[in-house]
Amino acid sequence: MNLEGLDISILGPAFVAGLLVLSTHVPLGRQVLARGIIFIDLAIAQIAGLGVIAAHTFGWESGGWPVQVIAFAAALVGAFSLHWCEQHWPEVQEAIIGTVFIVAASAGILMLAGNPHAGDHLKDLMIGQILWVDYQQLSLVAFLYAVVLLFWFMAFKAGRELLFYLLFALSVTASVQLVGVYLVFASLIIPALTVRKAGKPALWIAYGVGAAGYALGLSMSALFDLPAGPAIVLMLAVLGILFHISRKHVSLT
């Protein structure tokens, strides 16, 4: 165990990144869970990643705005196609989403055969490098998420499917490049799953569980010198289970 990594200037930006991701992903995740389209974030993230790889194949540098535009555009096309599928074949939507995920992943690997630098990028997209983020990167995402949240809480109602897919694609494309697919999936699903039957304050409990998961995961990663992303995923899962057990216990007594 070492205490030297337990430093707010080291863990601070990562924790803020986590809070930002949670801010949009917790409400989106509850909607995803309600619709039973759990793997949609994997599919959309993978399509966005495919866009990034394609951009590399054209020879554009990563981090530049053309790559971002392509990633967002790819995610949007993916999201709208999935929306179209949901309207036409709602009964097999989840199967379609799963297929889109593996097809996008395999297409990425094929493109990567001529471009290994995108390979590093694809790996980063999956596992993420949450500790490398700095406040400058976060300010752009914060701005984007403020817009997403504004639309979400002001304009989203049941039935406005197109808006849901649009906001979802924007949020996931940004968060995947910030923290990686595994953490995006965990932030989206675990808090929402935890508060599935929690009644009125559900949204706030979900935010609390998520924030505590990031805080604990980052601390564990610092104390035991572990990669941060996977540590946070595990802590989110542990907290979700503990919350579920404790709530059951309370309601029984």
Added chain:
Amino acid sequence: MERTGLHLLMVVLLCAVSTSVRAKIDVFTCEPEWAALAGEIGGEHVNVSSATTALQDVHHIQARPGLIARLRKADLLICTGAGLEEGWLPVLQRRANNPRVRTGAAGYLEAAQYVDLLDRPARVDRSEGDIHPQGNPHIQLDPRNILSIAAVITKRLATIDPTNAQDYRGAMEVFANRWKEAIRQWEVAARPLKGMPVVVHHNSWVYLQNWLGFEVVGILEPKPGIPPSSTHLQQLLNQLDERPARMVIRSAYQNVRASDWLSQRAGIPAVLLPSTVGGSEAASDLFGLYKDIIQRLLEAAQ
């Protein structure tokens, strides 16, 4: 009252910790071979730690808070350079924000700048794979490079910590004598390896090849960093029919399946070589590393 006492205790403890740390020079290295070398020169005056182990692929590592914390308090950063760590070192330096080890500062040492790099490509193109435009960065596999870099480390340590400069120079002299004698013995032992045809997993053994004079007749990964296609493997097998190799070499972090596959098809032994300190049990220091490499090559060549 109780709180003041507690605060006082904390301050005393923190001071005790920080002076004991300050007394030593903190050396942070990207690869274990430079940690071992800095330990040989710095001895008891330095605290050495490495970001990676011999079992990791240095091209990619996972971010851990401890890495940022260690670089933040480092006095000297030693990395191979030549693009080997370009995927993570710049971000790590930015996050650590330590002016002592910023690129260009006295506390920043890029080993590849002080040796002649092999395999400098005439043409750099993304289609050529995970290629290093400055040349092949796996320089630690020629012991003569180790000697040149030891001299640079000695100079840097003497600049950063002038009070102990004499000790560093003394340790360098002892090390250089032992090392030159060891090189002489290794070269004698490795004579049978001269001209021996081998297949390598990744093009990471050019410096060893250049030193010992064996011959690479095939590479499992046609483009560095990209898994081989079936056409390439077929070509490799055909090539080996005409010109048989004696063994296929890989390092500890590379997938065993590719070299096992070739080993079975071509009927030649697959050899795991430690590529740096810690890559095998015997390679516990720099002397053990080369001794073990040569011993394993000789055994497989029998």
